[in-house]
Amino acid sequence: MTAKPPSLAELQTRFQAAIVDGSDDVLALIPANSRTSNAVLLGVYRNAYVGRLVEVVRNAYPMLARHMGDEAFTLMAQRYVALYPSRHANARWYASEVPELLSRDPFVAEPELREIALLERQLDLAFDAPDAPVLDLAGLAQHPPETWGGLAFVPHPSAAVLDFETNAFEIWRALKDEEAAPAAVLEGPHAFLVWRRNTVPSVRRLGAEEHMLWSEAARGKAFAGLAEMAAVYDDPDTAALRVAQYLNGWLSAGLISKAVT
Amino acid sequence: MTAEKCPPANAEGSSQKPPYLGFGLGLRPQHYQDILEGNPNVDWFEVISENYMVPGGQPLKMLDRIRARYPIVMHGVSLSIASTAPLNEGYLRDLKALAKRSEPVFISDHLCWTGVHGVNLHDLLPVPYTREALDHVAARVHHVQEYLGQAIALENVSSYVQFSHSEMSEWEFIAELTRRTGCWLVFDVNNVFVSAFNHDFDAYAFIAGVPKERIVQFHLAGHEHNMSHIIDTHDAIVCDEVWDLYRTALRHFGPVSAIIERDDHIPPLDELVAELDVARSVAAEMLKPAAADA
Numbered sequence: 001m002t003a004k005p006p007s008l009a010e011l012q013t014r015f016q017a018a019i020v021d022g023s024d025d026v027l028a029l030i031p032a033n034s035r036t037s038n039a040v041l042l043g044v045y046r047n048a049y050v051g052r053l054v055e056v057v058r059n060a061y062p063m064l065a066r067h068m069g070d071e072a073f074t075l076m077a078q079r080y081v082a083l084y085p086s087r088h089a090n091a092r093w094y095a096s097e098v099p100e101l102l103s104r105d106p107f108v109a110e111p112e113l114r115e116i117a118l119l120e121r122q123l124d125l126a127f128d129a130p131d132a133p134v135l136d137l138a139g140l141a142q143h144p145p146e147t148w149g150g151l152a153f154v155p156h157p158s159a160a161v162l163d164f165e166t167n168a169f170e171i172w173r174a175l176k177d178e179e180a181a182p183a184a185v186l187e188g189p190h191a192f193l194v195w196r197r198n199t200v201p202s203v204r205r206l207g208a209e210e211h212m213l214w215s216e217a218a219r220g221k222a223f224a225g226l227a228e229m230a231a232v233y234d235d236p237d238t239a240a241l242r243v244a245q246y247l248n249g250w251l252s253a254g255l256i257s258k259a260v261t
Numbered sequence: 262m263t264a265e266k267c268p269p270a271n272a273e274g275s276s277q278k279p280p281y282l283g284f285g286l287g288l289r290p291q292h293y294q295d296i297l298e299g300n301p302n303v304d305w306f307e308v309i310s311e312n313y314m315v316p317g318g319q320p321l322k323m324l325d326r327i328r329a330r331y332p333i334v335m336h337g338v339s340l341s342i343a344s345t346a347p348l349n350e351g352y353l354r355d356l357k358a359l360a361k362r363s364e365p366v367f368i369s370d371h372l373c374w375t376g377v378h379g380v381n382l383h384d385l386l387p388v389p390y391t392r393e394a395l396d397h398v399a400a401r402v403h404h405v406q407e408y409l410g411q412a413i414a415l416e417n418v419s420s421y422v423q424f425s426h427s428e429m430s431e432w433e434f435i436a437e438l439t440r441r442t443g444c445w446l447v448f449d450v451n452n453v454f455v456s457a458f459n460h461d462f463d464a465y466a467f468i469a470g471v472p473k474e475r476i477v478q479f480h481l482a483g484h485e486h487n488m489s490h491i492i493d494t495h496d497a498i499v500c501d502e503v504w505d506l507y508r509t510a511l512r513h514f515g516p517v518s519a520i521i522e523r524d525d526h527i528p529p530l531d532e533l534v535a536e537l538d539v540a541r542s543v544a545a546e547m548l549k550p551a552a553a554d555a
Contacts, residue, residue, distance in 0.1 A: 005426035008394050009345040012377045012386075019382060030422045034461050036489035041459065044421040044492055049382055056383070086381040089339045089352040090311045094383070131317035158318075199319040 005029075018042060019049045020085060053081045053094065060095035060124060063175045064116045076107070092128075096121060112184040115168030122160055122194040123201040129158035132257040140251060140259055149224035151259045153217050153247070158196035159255050161206065161215065165189060169205070197254045209233050210246050223247070276412035276443060279367045279477045282332055282518035284537050284544075286530075289523070293323045295530040302534055303331070305366070307478075307520050310337035313363070314355040321362070328363050334478065335360060336447075337370040339381065342405065342415065343388045343398050344374035353408055360409065367477065369414035369447050372398070372435065389424040390434040395441075402442040414477050416447035417467075419455040419484075419493030431456065432470030439475045446471060448517070449480035450507045451499070455491045464506055468513050479519040481507060481540060496525035498536060504543060511547040519544070 006014065006029065014026040030038040057077040058065050065073040080101050086094045099121060101107065102114035134156065143151060167185050169192055174181040191206040193214065206214060212233065213226050221229070223243065231239035250256050283304030288296075290312075295301065306327060313324050327333070339352060360368055373385040388394055406412050417435065429437075439446060448471065457464040483497030499507075499521065511517070521536050 005391070008343075008389065008391070008397055009377070011389055011424065012345055012374060015386065016377055016380065016382065019384075020380070029424050029426065031425050033459055033490065038422065041421045041490060044490065045384060045386070048384060048492075052383060086376075086383060087379055088381060089349050090314055091381075091383045092311065092315065126318075128315035128318035128320055131321070157316075196318060199322060 003028075019045050022046070050078060050081055053086065053091075054078060056091050057081070057095045057098060061098060061117055061120045063120060063172045064098075064113065066175045067116060067171060067181065068113065076101070110184065111186070112166040112168045112171060115162075115164045115166050116172050118162055118164075119168060119172055119192070119194070119203065122162055123203065125160070126158040126194050126196040126201040129156075129196060132157050134254045135251060135256045135258050137248070137251050143259055143261075147261060149227075150222050150261050152220050152222045152261075153250070153259055154257045155218045156195055156255055156257050158194075158201075159218070160194050161211065161218075162192045162194060163189060164192065169203070193255070195253070195255055202253070209242070213243060213246055214250070217250075278474075279414075279445065279518075281516055282334075282366060282478075284541050285334075285518065285520040286533055286537060287336075287520055287522045287524070288324075288327065288333070289527055290320070290323070291527050292530040292533075293327070297323075297326060297330075299530070301530055303537065305332040305334065305518070305520075307334045307336045307522075308363075308365075310335045310356060310359060310368070310370075311339055314352075314359055324363055333363060333365050335363065335365040335368045336416075337368070338383075338385070339375055340370035340405065341373070341375040341381075342370060342401050343372065343394065344377055345397065346377045346379070348401060348404060353405065357409055367414055367445065368409060368411065369416060369445075369478070371418050372415045372438070373418045385418040387418070387420040387422055387424070388434070390427040390429045390431055392428055395429075395434060395437055399438055399441040402438065402444050406442065406444070412443050412445055414445035414447050416449050416480065417452050417456070418449070419452040419459075419491075421459055421490060421492070423460050430462070430466070430470065432467045435471050439472055444475070445477040446475045447478045447480060448476045448510065448514070449482070450510055451480065451482040451484055451503050452493060454503050454506050455484055455493045458491050465509060468506075468510055473514045476514050476517050479507065479510065479517050480522050481519060482522040494525060495522050499539075504539070507540070507543060508547050511544055516544065516548055 011029065017023040018026040027038050027042060030042060032038045033041065054074060054077040057080055058073065068076065080098055083101065084097050088094050099114050099117040102117050107113050165186055165188065167182060167187050171181045171184060191211045192203050193206050194203045209230065213230060216229060217226060226243045227240040230243050285305035285307055286303050288306040288308045308324060313320050337356065371385045373388060375384060375386060376382045417431065435446065438444065453464050453467050457467065481499045481503065482495045483499055485492045485494045519540050521533055521540065523533060
C-alpha cells in the first residue's frame with residue numbers, strides 16, 4: 001500500500017517540524033542512501049540548524065560570550081534558538097532579542113548580562129544604521145548667531161542612549177581590551193551614548209546634566225530651551241556656556257545631522 | 262492543493278546572457294582592506310546580497326568602493342524561491358534597491374526554500390522534484406524576474422536528503438525550470454559532487470542533463486567528507502575530486518565565469534588568490550584548443 005504523496009506545502013511543514021521540533025514524521029518520505037540511514041542524513045539539517053544559529057548569536061555578542069564563558073553562553077544561545085525561531089529574512093537581525101531573553105529567569109539574577117547584550121546590540125545597530133549628513137562647527141556657523149537660540153539639533157540616526165544600572169560597560173570594556181573584568185555590581189542609574197563616528201561604532205558615558213540635555217535636544221528642544229533647562233539644573237550663570245560646550249562636543253563627535261529652526 | 266498555472270515559457274527570453282567575467286572570489290569583510298590597498302589578481306567579486314541589505318554604514322561604503330573597481334554579482338541566500346510561503350515583498354524591495362545601487366552583472370540565489378509559516382531556518386533546504394514543485398517554482402521565478410526587471414540565476418544546492426515521491430531528477434527539474442522561465446544557472450561544481458555522493462547519482466549525468474547555454478557561473482568550494490555522506494561546509498580548500506569535476510564541466514560547458522567560495526575558516530586573501538590561480542590554470546589547460554581557435 002502506498003500513501004498519497006504530500007503536497008509541497010505539507011512536505012515543507014513536516015520538514016520544518018522535523019528540524020525545529022525534532023519530529024520524525026518526515027522520515028517516511030526520505031530514502032536512505034547506500035551507506036547510511038535516512039535519520040543520519042536528515043540529522044545533517046537538524047544539527048546545522050541549531051549550530052548555525054548559535055554561531056549567529058555568538059558572533060553578535062562576543063563580549064557577552066567571553067563574560068559568560070563558552071559553556072554557559074552556548075546553553076543560553078541554544079535556549080534562545082529554541083524560544084525564538086527566526087522571523088528575519090536576513091540573519092543579521094536574528095539575535096536582536098537576546099536582551100529580552102536575558103531579562104527573564106534565570107538570567108535576570110545577573111542584570112549585567114542583559115546590559116552587556118544591550119550595549120553590543122546597540123553598537124551593531126550603530127554600525128549599519130542609516131547614513132546621514134554630519135553637521136560640524138563650520139556648518140553650524142552658516143547659521144547667523146542671532147538665530148542660534150531657536151536652533152534645534154537633529155541627532156545622527158545611529159545615536160541612541162542606553163540606561164544602565166550595573167557596571168556592564170566597564171566589564172565590556174575590560175573584556176574587549178583582554179583585561180581582567182571587574183566583578184558585576186549595581187551602580188545605580190547612569191547612561192551611555194552609542195553612535196557611529198565616521199564608520200566606527202562608538203560609546204561614551206553621559207553625565208546626568210548632559211543626559212538630560214541630549215534627551216531634550218533629541219526631542220527637538222531648541223538651544224534657548226536647553227539653556228533654560230540647564231539654568232534650572234545647575235548654576236544659571238554658566239548655563240548657556242555649558243550647553244554650548246555640550247553642543248560643541250556633539251558636533252565634533254559627529255552626533256548631529258543638522259540644525260533646524 | 263492545485264498547482265498554480267505556469268506563465269508562458271521563457272517570458273524573460275529577451276534577457277541578454279551575462280558576459281564572461283573571468284575568475285572571481287566571494288567578497289568577505291576580512292579582505293576589504295587587502296582588496297582596496299593591493300591589486301589582487303581577481304577579475305570580479307560575488308557579494309552576499311543580504312550582507313549589504315542594511316540601512317547604511319561601512320558595509321555599503323565598502324561595497325561602493327569595491328564596485329567602483331570590479332564587476333560584482335549579487336548572490337542571495339534568502340529568496341526562498343521554492344517555499345510555499347508567500348514571497349517576501351520587503352526582501353524583494355530591498356534586493357531591488359541594492360541592485361539599483363550596485364549595478365551587479367546579474368543577481369543569483371539558490372534553488373531551495375528556507376522556511377515556511379513565517380519562520381526562516383537560514384538553511385538551503387531541499388526541494389522534491391515533482392511537477393507540482395516545478396509549477397510552483399516556475400511561477401515564483403517569473404514573479405521575481407518581472408519585479409526585478411531581469412532574469413535571475415539559480416544555483417543548485419548541496420542536499421543531504423532526497424524525497425521518495427520525486428518524479429524526476431534534479432537536472433531534469435532544473436532543465437525544465439530554465440526552459441519555462443529563462444532563468445540562468447549558477448553551476449556549483451562542489452554541490453554537484455556533494456549531492457551526487459549523498460544520493461548515489463552520477464555527477465556526469467547532472468552535467469550532461471542541464472542546458473549548457475544557461476550556465477553563467479561556476480562555484481568552487483571545499484567540503485567535509487564523513488564517509489557515509491558529505492557536508493557542504495565551504496570551510497576548506499577545493500579537493501582533487503572537485504577539481505576533476507571542474508575539468509569535466511569545463512570540457513562540457515566551455516569557458517564560464519568562476520569563483521572560489523569560502524564562508525568559514527577564511528584564510529588571508531593571498532591564499533584564496535593562489536587557489537583562484539589554480540582554477541585559472543585548470544581552465545587554461547582544459548580550454549587550450551578553444552583558445553587556439555579564437
